[in-house]
Amino acid sequence: MDETDKKILQQLQRNSKLTTKALAADLGLSATAVYERIRRLERNGMILGYVARIDPVKVHLDFRVFCQVKLSQHVQHQIRTFEKEVDQLKEVVSCYHLGGEYDYLLEICVRDMAAYREFMVSKLTLIPQIGSTHSAFVINTVKQTHELPL
């Protein structure tokens, strides 16, 4: 991972449709060199894959909620079960085990408040390991990026 690799990753995490030729011109290298570097970054597992970014507003999935969860008990199999359940809920776009008062922070993405209510009532709170929850609603998204600060 030298500076050239870093520049390639920076560009590709912004726009993966860049051609090797365009990247090569930008970096002052040949297309083959850039091609080989990208393949190596893929084989290394540095590049996990390529995905399309979809506008949440345009597809009416722009109601976002952060839900903190406290477990009722903290024995290992309870933790595992909870995590497995959460992983299967497609509305949960991320779930972190945190230090602090609450155990987990869940980021939830739904259509609107009615959908969130439905999600809570008929999905999340059905998980028996949950002790208590606290929901915080997103009023405005100031910044949101997948780009790592390389």
Next chain:
Amino acid sequence: MDETDKKILQQLQRNSKLTTKALAADLGLSATAVYERIRRLERNGMILGYVARIDPVKVHLDFRVFCQVKLSQHVQHQIRTFEKEVDQLKEVVSCYHLGGEYDYLLEICVRDMAAYREFMVSKLTLIPQIGSTHSAFVINTVKQTHELPL
């Protein structure tokens, strides 16, 4: 946006390297039909772009922190200034204005605790609008996806 478009978006947000041919076979359409649908989804703004996903562990940027921020005052120009400042910090991968006790939730991505300390001391807390902060460290990432639950 019919069911076919939805299926195309579902696939592309998982793997944007899928060829129109492969998608067409999956959907029982011709490659051209799929091609035209994708172009329309792009022109519509439903597809914002295509990006590479990078492994945070492999590039040593796997120390994640959620930092809640309370502003000292809430006049409009203070809010705008704060948001503009935060937007320029590359370590901040997301920033949400939330309802509840704290005003903002910042998701921060750095190398390690030392880097986080450095970020707080010489970047975040230099923003004068900040009243107080509370940091919660990620112990374990249970789930993390960019995929919207279409």
Next chain:
DNA sequence: GCTGAAAACAAATTATG
């Protein structure tokens, strides 16, 4: 909005220095 075919282009491989 779809199909099938043709043209244009980029990716991927190989050879050579």
Next chain:
DNA sequence: CATAATTTGTTTTCAGC
């Protein structure tokens, strides 16, 4: 790591339904 030639496959355009 560069250049060049080649093959393979995909993207894009087009005529026609």
